[in-house]
Amino acid sequence: MKTDARVRYTRKIIQETFLDLLKDKPVSKITVKEICDKAQINRGTFYKHYQDCYDLLEKIETEGIQEFEKMLAAIEATGAHAAVIAILSTLRSKSQLIQSISTPMSEQQFIQKLSGCCLLYIRQWLGSTPKDNCSAAKRDAGFTFLAGGCSSVIQWWLQNGMQEPPEEIADYIITFSEQIIMTTRQMDGLH
Numbered sequence: 001m002k003t004d005a006r007v008r009y010t011r012k013i014i015q016e017t018f019l020d021l022l023k024d025k026p027v028s029k030i031t032v033k034e035i036c037d038k039a040q041i042n043r044g045t046f047y048k049h050y051q052d053c054y055d056l057l058e059k060i061e062t063e064g065i066q067e068f069e070k071m072l073a074a075i076e077a078t079g080a081h082a083a084v085i086a087i088l089s090t091l092r093s094k095s096q097l098i099q100s101i102s103t104p105m106s107e108q109q110f111i112q113k114l115s116g117c118c119l120l121y122i123r124q125w126l127g128s129t130p131k132d133n134c135s136a137a138k139r140d141a142g143f144t145f146l147a148g149g150c151s152s153v154i155q156w157w158l159q160n161g162m163q164e165p166p167e168e169i170a171d172y173i174i175t176f177s178e179q180i181i182m183t184t185r186q187m188d189g190l191h
Helices: 005-022 032-039 043-049 053-078 080-093 095-101 104-127 136-159 166-190
Strands: none
Touching: 005 032, 005 043, 005 053, 032 043, 032 053, 053 080, 080 095, 080 136, 080 166, 136 166
């Protein structure tokens, strides 16, 4: 179903106003009235689109995840290094949004959601063909471990102001991942 241009514009204004308010205070301190006053809309308009501020935040995050999944699907054939660079570049370009929705707890949850998306693609890229004697459970545990490590590196990068270029962080992630995979394979050979 196609969304009317006025509806898209109204949602955009509400979201931008909310994200601007999030820069100065946590979601728990933002009121619908405050959003409506600043966005110059009435409360009824807000409630046509969102239940409350938490619903608004959840929908912003969901839209971000959906955009991220579309990007992952588009870069799937480019290889791991190019894919990681594209992911990091996208995160950097959306840094205002990420910083706005980031409290220590929500940032971690958002990055974990993004990592979960990446994990699905990692499994598709690497996991469909058994290349060694690794069991499915061990392979899944390894992918989960790698996704957790990758999300921690990305979180560190975001928290430190994304000063390093995406290519450098991608090199770290790929190098660490390859070393972990190589060590796991060597350990399998010892048994």
